[in-house]
Amino acid sequence: MNDIIFLVINGITVASIYGLIAVAVSITWSALGLLNLSYGFIFSFAGYGAWLAERHIYGEPIFVMFMGIAAGIVGGVMVCLIVFIPVHDKPNFTIRGMIGTLAVSLIGGQILLQNFGPKAKLLPEFFGYGKIKILDVTLTADKIGIICSSILMLTIVVKWMKSSRRGLEIRAMMMNPHAASIVGIGVRKTGIYVMAVTGAMTGLSAALLSQTYYLSPFSGLTPMIKGVSIALMGGLGSVRGAVIAAIILGFNEALTTKFLGGRYVLMTQFALIIIVLIIRPRGIAGILDKAREA
């Protein structure tokens, strides 16, 4: 029984970190038509931002976490200015955007490597070392903190998208970019907002993951691959689909680690994604969608 609860907690912890990136990938894809492969770079960039803030400004863990989010926003806006705005109205934008963001990811990683060296860095524990015991299961403050802050971030983003004017713009662009330009929504301006918000989400996930594991110039690649595959399984463009897919894949990761060993995680993960996409080509969102398209 304890094992099961432990697995559940682990699954949700993993899901909440990767889920943030998956939702970011999903929103960028459907709002801007950009399959953003630079989240790996934004991830490391935000991590180093938090690390620099801790060393040079102020060491308080919560402050470091917010600096990570801020660095993520800067990274997102940077990618938007470098890649999205120059190519968004050129022919073959989807491919160009993908290659451009991948290039940013690789070049950015090398620049980080040059400046900070290959040695892994550690961020302070944000949530302390406390422990709570519920029904014989020990919950560390770390896990509770990760889950709560991710859910909080996601709730804020979803609420903002639902209730604000900018959020309405972004959702309109996700549904019908042509009609969006007809009602006067500027693609470039909205692009900056989208990339800032998704950058903040990536920044938070970077801060959360770097404090448990470590931070290195290319430590963002695995979270990005996982984020993109979760977004694919959720049906690119659906926030709810991405969240559900993140939970499923989080459990898969926890279960596989427990019963088969950590090295099989990617294998079972992709097998699961392929099975879902064979049965439901539009991913989990295909099951959820109630409104018919255009």
Next chain:
Amino acid sequence: MSNILEIKGLSAGYGPLRVIHDLDLIIQSGERVGIVGLNGHGKTTLFYAIAGLTHWQRGSIKISGKEIGRTRSQGPGRYTHIVVKEGLAIMPQGDEIFHGLTVEEHLDSGAFTPLSWKNRKQKREEILEIFEPLKKLINTPVGRLSGGERRMVSIGRGMMSEAKLYMADEPTLGLAPKIGKGVLEALLKIDLKDSAMIIAEQNVALLEGKVDRIIGMHAGKLKGEASSSLSMGLKN
């Protein structure tokens, strides 16, 4: 009376295709103008050119004296949001809707100019008075509405903004005659004040006597101009 729209020597098209040929058009404030022509003669392209949505265009387009036309060869839609801010409300042909937004959000999405955003609640009420059937559907996603209801939402979205020029592209297309007539009547009910309205339509009979002027469109050029008999009668 001032000129709301002033077009001089406008040509526009898609790729190698030239659809609009050196077109001139002046529309004054308070005017309701019908543009009538068959399918494929450039009504929609004229609207798209004004909004900057064609692939290329050249010539001068002025809204209230401000130049919005540019000679450009790529990037349809790149400047559309700027044109919309200058005071253009487009009610496009067919289903250019946001299928996942509720009717309420969809109407709000038409009010993105700063002034209209402030007045959006009051505007929404006014529009729901005109389109009664939408009142019950206010929280329904637009993707679940019927064709006629969608058209009402789409036209309502255009009416939400405080525009100088309203352009309705075939508002009755594909609707049952009775519903189409209702939609058109709603368009004619809008109090124009200082703004102007262009309605593109294939069916002359629907517009006759209800607009100030009817202009024919043929092969990318404006042909002939007839003041609508009834409104002339009223004015004299």
